[in-house]
Amino acid sequence: MPIVLSDASFSYPDGSLAVDSVTLRINDGERIAIVGQNGAGKTTTVKMMNGLLKPSSGSVTVDGLATTDQTTATTARTVGYVFQNPDDQIFGSDVQGELEYMPKYLKWDAEVTEQRVGRAAKMTGIRRFLKVNPNDLPFAIKKFVAIGAILVGDCKYVILDEPTAGLDDRGLKLLNRMMDQLEAEGVAVIAITHDMRFVVDSFTRVVAMANRKIIADGSCEEVFGNDDVLSRAKLKRPEVPQLARELGLSTTALHLNAVVALIR
Amino acid sequence: MSTPIIDELDQEFIDSFRSPASAGNRIRDLNPISFAVIMVACAVAAVTLPGPWGPAAICLIYVAVSIAAGVSKAFLPAYGKLFAVVGLILFVLRAAFLPGEHVLLRLGPIAISAEGIAQGLDFALVVMALCGAMTLFFTVTPMKNLMLALELRGVTPRATYVILASFQAITDLGKNTKVVMDAQKSRGIETEGGMVGRVTAFVPILAPVFLAAMSQTEERALALDARAFNSRSRHSYLVSLQPVGAAEIALVCAVAACAVLSIVGAAFIWN
Amino acid sequence: MELVSLRNVGFTYAYGDKPALNDVSLTIEPGLLYGVVGLNASGKSTLCSVVRGIIPHFHHGELTGEVKIKGRDLLEWDPAELSKSIGYVFQNPFTQISGVKDTVFEEIALGLENLGVDREEMIDRVTTVVRELGLEALIRKNPNELSGGQRQKVAFASIIAMDADFIIIDEPTSQLDPDASEAVFGIIRKLKERGKSIILVEHKIDLMAEYADRIIVMKAGRVVMEGPAREVLVSDELSQAGVPYPEVTELAFALANAGKPLRSVPITRAEARELVSARIKEAPHAHSAL
Incomplete structure (x- = not known):
């Protein structure tokens, strides 16, 4: 079952719109890049997908359930969201503790915890840093810790907000490998990014946003072939x-x- | 419907820095130090004038000043709350427990006397007059104007920076808690249940959040240094305060004289 | 005279177990734009910290070798003097807002206040950078409430306004969209045209190819290569250090591998366009017009 946004809008408390009637369907196991200028409404759109923000009009459903009908925490267990700034998300005093936070909260048994944490650490290439305090890690690796913490859970959809910011070539390869594995497991990946080469190399579907609306949604060839879309976004x-x-x-x-x- | 993108320069705003900062009100445009002297004088008078009418009058003066300064909407509710909580508690405690000869009412071990009520009233009003001076001062004076005035009087920018940054840190901490709650929700931790849910989601990460904020202070210090904060050359200021005119000096002197007179009065006349 | 010279410089952070910089010898000439590339944690930011004197004046640790800035030994410099004469835009946009100003305009002016610049000149200089960076819509906003990308632009503007002759810029576009990134690079180019010396750390190699005069390649705390951008960006050392080639350079290599090399190896799109179109003209029948 998909994530479906139908005419979803979000307005700030002062009444100004952050996202203006967006309609979008994300299927199971799909890979989507969301692109557009800073302030185009990308982050607000994905925050509506995981229930952090509830649409002020229109609707957002995840696997058929409206995000307005359940708590954010419930939605977020299906739709994981990795924050743009890892400092907003990481609280553990070591990487291992960070990864084990949710299993402890959900009282998973030791075996499952070990397996899930091991898998997440391997996928994000942070096994070497399990005993390190995340605050002592460089930004790019901290970001992988943040991703790892989300991958420990059983999300069907993972949202990455600017995963390539400050990332070197080695990190980029790791990220691509991780996304391939997620795809093989049937997990959908939705990424917000400014890195167009990353988009054409790693995604098949692109959603372009400008001025709080979706202005294009299609294959890389369609979107990058359209001069009008590129100039508007x-x-x-x-x-x-x-x-x-x-x-x-x-x-x-x-x-x-x-x-x-x-x-x- | 989309709002147009503003790309024109707000020249009016930029020009506002070319003349002294004004809140468009004579009282709010007083130099923060002048206003501080006036408030201190009021507090001194409240302590020295005979109660309860002296301090009560001072409290009324605050109300009048706040209306004249156009800040009554912010000041009155805050001051009212102070009266209702702190003032009332102080009054009740004094009134109930101070022994006196003219007992008006006896409730078990508690004897309420006329003297207790009178002293309670005096004491509560004096404390309220002191609180009022502080509250009114910070309602009328923007922190940054006060710091600017202090810097112009020779206080080091380091000291004013620490004060301003501490206030900002309090605001940031408030904002951080929202981010923290969002992050917790995002990883599937219930925060929307009752008070218990919120607290259990929030408490375990309080310390780390605080530590993370501390670990950023080094980076902040470096960034500030890059802005020549440690430069020993004379600093200049983008914002200027209203010049202190003869009338303002006269006003400050007059109010200060009143405070001195009330001290003299307290020493020789009514005490 | 050279702006900075490092001879056999090594540095180990006080809490570090291995050196962050190892036997670095390097000369920075004035008036040029130096790009610094390398993997994360290869020593790029540490190098910048040494050149600006943050090491050893602020970050403690063991510094070996000789560092000279404008001919004077780093240890003889007054740190306050260094921070005035060398501008530094840091990597993390979230910690560069002072927190004591309540509009972006005043935030950008802070450095000028500290330098003691006159009010009129201050207003002029801030207005100019606001225009150059397209920050007009932000000047009344509270800098503490901006997004990451906006903060990054304001932090950059704040340092540019101070107009130092030598500026170090550490990943200024990590949070920015392509359009804003180009705007930032455009300003960096203008600064260079005004005779400023610039050291720029940046992962966006295509932009580096376009703008940098010389490139410093770092790997595991060492400078493995330093030279004109044209030479470095097509060198084996670059890929050995884990840094990708510019896209058009990769294209040229791929063409060479396919047995159809270009006459020379381009690093920018403009060069590639010329080279490839020359090829197309040589073999007009091979291409059908679209």
Whole structure:
């Protein structure tokens, strides 16, 4: 069962809109990138998906249940959300404690806990740091700790907010491996990102937002092929596809290999 | 419907820095130090003038000043609450337990006397006049104006920074608790149940949140240093305060003189 | 005269068990934009801290070798003087707001107040950076209530307004969208054109290729390569340090691997466009127009 946003809007207490009638369906095991300028409404949209924010009009349902009918904590057990700033989310005095926080709260038995924590630590590449205080870790690794803490749970959907900020190449490869494993397990991944190369390399579906609305929802080829969408959402094509377009080689080729094949 | 994106420069706002900061009200535009002297004088008078009419009059003066300064909406409810809680408790305690000859009412071991009531009233009113001076001062004077005035009088920017930053830290802590609750909800911890649910979700992470805030102080100190905060050259100020005119000096002197007179009175006349 | 020179510099943090910098020798010439690249925790920020004197004046630990800034030994510098003459934009946008100003305009002016700049000049300089960075809509806002991206822009603006001749900028665009990132890089270019010397730490390698004069590659606390961007960005050392090539450079390598090398290896899109279109003209029949 999917996450469905129908005409969902969210307004601040002062009445101004943060998200303006958004309609979006995210299927099981899907991978979606949400792109757009700062302030376009991306974070508000995903916070509505995990129930942190409840729509002020329209509806958001997760697996058929309206987020307004259940507590955020209940929704969040199905839809995990990794905050943009890991400092907002990490409280443990060591990484292991951070990962074991939820299993303890939910009183899982030791075996399950060990298995889930081990899996999350492996997927996020933080096994070396289990005994370390998260505050002593660099930002990028702290972010993986935050992701790991969410992966310990049994979420069907995982939302990543700016997972590539400050990430080096090694981290990026790790992130991609992690997303592949989630996909294999049937977990949907929704990522907010400014990194367009990450989008074309790792996602099949892109949702572009501008001015609090969704202005495009489709394959990478569709969205990055549409100049009007790119200029409204103030997005940039990655370098190679842009080059291919400028040279008149192709309007849809997004990947290096495709462009290499076009140049004789 | 979308609101237009503002990309024009708010020239009026920028120009406002070119002239002394004004709240558009004579009392609120008084120099914070002048106003502090006036409030201290009021407090001194409240202590020295004969009760209960002296301190009661001072309390009424605060009310009048707050109305004239246009801050009565903020001041009166706060001051009212102080009266209702602190003032009443002080009065009741004194009235109930001070022994006196003219007993008006006896409730078991408690004997309420006329002297007790009179002294309770005096005492409660004096304390309220002192509280009022503080409350009114901070309602009328923006903290940053006070700090600016102090810096201009030679207080080091470090000291004023610490005070201002502490106030900001209190606000931040409030905001952080909201973020913390959101983070807890996001990982599936119930915070929406009754008081018990909230507390159990909140308490275990209080200490870490506090520690995390502390660990950021080093980064903050460095960032501040990058803004030349430790520079020993003379600082300048974007915001300027209203110049202190002859009338303001006269007013401050007059109020201070009243306080002195009330001290003299207390020493030689009515005590 | 060289701006900064490091000779065999090593540094181990007081609480660290292994050196964060190891035998670094490096010369920074004035008027150039140096890009610093490398994996996370390869020593980029530590290098910046040494060059700005935060090490050893603020972060304690064991500093070895010789550091000279403007010809003077680092240890002889007055830390307050260093913080005035070298600007520093830090990585974390959440800790760079002073917390004592209640509008963005005043926040940006704080550094100028501390430098003792006249009010009129202060207003002019703040207004100028506000315009350059497109912060017009923010100037009345409370800086403590901004989003991460907005804070990052305000922190950047606050340092730029102080107009130091030498500025160190640590990952200024990590929270920014592509449009805002380009705006920040555009300003960095303008600063360089005004004769400023800049050290820039940044992961966005395509932007580095476009803007940096020279690149410093770091790996495990060492500088493994330093040289003109054109040479470094196509070198083996770059990928050995775990840093990706610019996209168009990768394209050129892929073409070479496919047996169709370009005449030279581009690092920017503009260069790639020229090289590839030259190729297309050479073999006009091979391409069908779209």
